[in-house]
Amino acid sequence: MLRPAETVHPLGENKTWPEIRNTLRAWRKENIRCSDKTVELGEYALQHYSASLGNEKWAVYEQVCIAALDMCPAKMKLVNKCIQVLSEQFPSSLRVSMLEGLKFEYLKKWDAALEMYDGMIEYEPTFPAPYKRKVAIFKAQNKIVDAVNELNKYLGTFSCDHESWLELADIYTTQQNYTKALFCVEEVLLQYPHNHLYHQRYADILFTLGGKENLEMSCKYYSKAAELNPGNVRALFGLQLAATTLSGIGKLSSKAKSDHQSLAAWASDTIEDYYKSQKTSKSLICEVASTLDKLSLK
Amino acid sequence: AVVSTQSTGVLVGILMILHAGFGSAQHRAHLRVSEQPYEGLPVDILTQCVLGFVIACIGITKVAGDFKDISATNDMNRKTMDSITNVPAFYHFAHRGRAIHSVIY
Numbered sequence: 026m027l028r029p030a031e032t033v034h035p036l037g038e039n040k041t042w043p044e045i046r047n048t049l050r051a052w053r054k055e056n057i058r059c060s061d062k063t064v065e066l067g068e069y070a071l072q073h074y075s076a077s078l079g080n081e082k083w084a085v086y087e088q089v090c091i092a093a094l095d096m097c098p099a100k101m102k103l104v105n106k107c108i109q110v111l112s113e114q115f116p117s118s119l120r121v122s123m124l125e126g127l128k129f130e131y132l133k134k135w136d137a138a139l140e141m142y143d144g145m146i147e148y149e150p151t152f153p154a155p156y157k158r159k160v161a162i163f164k165a166q167n168k169i170v171d172a173v174n175e176l177n178k179y180l181g182t183f184s185c186d187h188e189s190w191l192e193l194a195d196i197y198t199t200q201q202n203y204t205k206a207l208f209c210v211e212e213v214l215l216q217y218p219h220n221h222l223y224h225q226r227y228a229d230i231l232f233t234l235g236g237k238e239n240l241e242m243s244c245k246y247y248s249k250a251a252e253l254n255p256g257n258v259r260a261l262f263g264l265q266l267a268a269t270t271l272s273g274i275g276k277l278s279s280k281a282k283s284d285h286q287s288l289a290a291w292a293s294d295t296i297e298d299y300y301k302s303q304k305t306s307k308s309l310i311c312e313v314a315s316t317l318d319k320l321s322l323k
Numbered sequence: 324a325v326v327s328t329q330s331t332g333v334l335v336g337i338l339m340i341l342h343a344g345f346g347s348a349q350h351r352a353h354l355r356v357s358e359q360p361y362e363g364l365p366v367d368i369l370t371q372c373v374l375g376f377v378i379a380c381i382g383i384t385k386v387a388g389d390f391k392d393i394s395a396t397n398d399m400n401r402k403t404m405d406s407i408t409n410v411p412a413f414y415h416f417a418h419r420g421r422a423i424h425s426v427i428y
Contacts (some may be wrong), residue, residue, distance in 0.1 A: 048413050195408055
């Protein structure tokens with residue numbers, strides 16, 4: 026398929042069609058919110074490759090619509106066009122009505138949006154999206170207490186939704202309610218025990234709470250994260266800090282103290298090895314090494 | 324398209340197996356007509372059948388797409404903390420984008 030000579034290639038680079046499609050797919054799957062790039066790449070794909078997209082076209086329209094809402098009011102025309110195309114293709118679809126609700130939310134017409142979502146909940150109580158949008162409406166208005174209550178009510182019914190548990194953990198962490206955040210991350214860990222990032226998150230919250238037992242637990246979770254992914258440097262740094270702090274806390278037997286110190290030393294060495302393996306400059310490695318020596322919590 | 328460069332392998336393999344099947348049916352009919360005992364299929368039909376099977380297997384792996392890593396963690400280790408907190412169902416638009424993208428074009 027020949028591209029016309031005067032088109033501007035997306036994102037300033039020459040991309041082949043499979044690369045464009047794979048990038049869009051990756052952004053959809055990994056929940057990466059780079060709205061300006063999504064709109065540019067997505068608009069280009071829909072304009073020039075709409076036949077090659079086939080049935081994926083509708084997913085791309087949805088993706089571009091949500092990304093364009095991030096860039097409104099500049100891209101309002103694009104949002105309207107996406108919603109129009111999708112509603113022509115899927116006449117009485119709940120997912121397309123969600124997009125219209127998102128537009129109301131952007132325009133700050135909270136009552137209209139809430140009315141729409143309540144109607145959708147009444148029509149189809151098992152569709153989880155409107156419940157979550159109600160929580161998002163409260164979040165956008167900074168009504169955190171209402172958002173938390175609403176989210177807890179939702180999780181009482183739909184308790185397997187790991188995304189919502191993550192969101193609740195996020196809200197609790199920003200409100201510094203760490204014990205409740207721990208519970209939420211535990212629910213997520215139950216479903217995804219192989220994800221090193223969730224172990225690291227759990228350990229981060231434990232470390233923030235502080236205290237001897239929490240620090241010991243956080244050492245264990247940081248170790249698990251580092252075991253699952255040897256490239257998770259944040260887990261290694263956390264391990265080094267936690268072990269150093271533990272070796273300085275209160276009355277410890279000399280064996281426990283030396284254990285913690287050797288753990289901290291192992292973590293420092295692993296961090297240095299990792300930076301060396303990533304071929305960072307020598308000066309940076311020296312800086313890292315000197316920082317590691319000085320790292321400890323007072 | 325059904326016949327593309329990737330699926331020719333599978334098609335050729337399947338056609339060879341079908342051809343070997345027709346060949347063996349014709350062989351048995353010929354033996355029945357000429358009243359000879361059936362002592363097994365000729366070597367060329369057998370080799371065509373086996374070859375067709377092998378070619379079809381190789382062709383299928385090309386059509387099926389990329390292999391995934393065996394270890395479940397390899398896929399997850401490539402994720403970063405940046406996107407882990409993004410939950411698309413809870414995105415809201417009360418952010419600076421409203422001010423940054425204020426010129427309509």
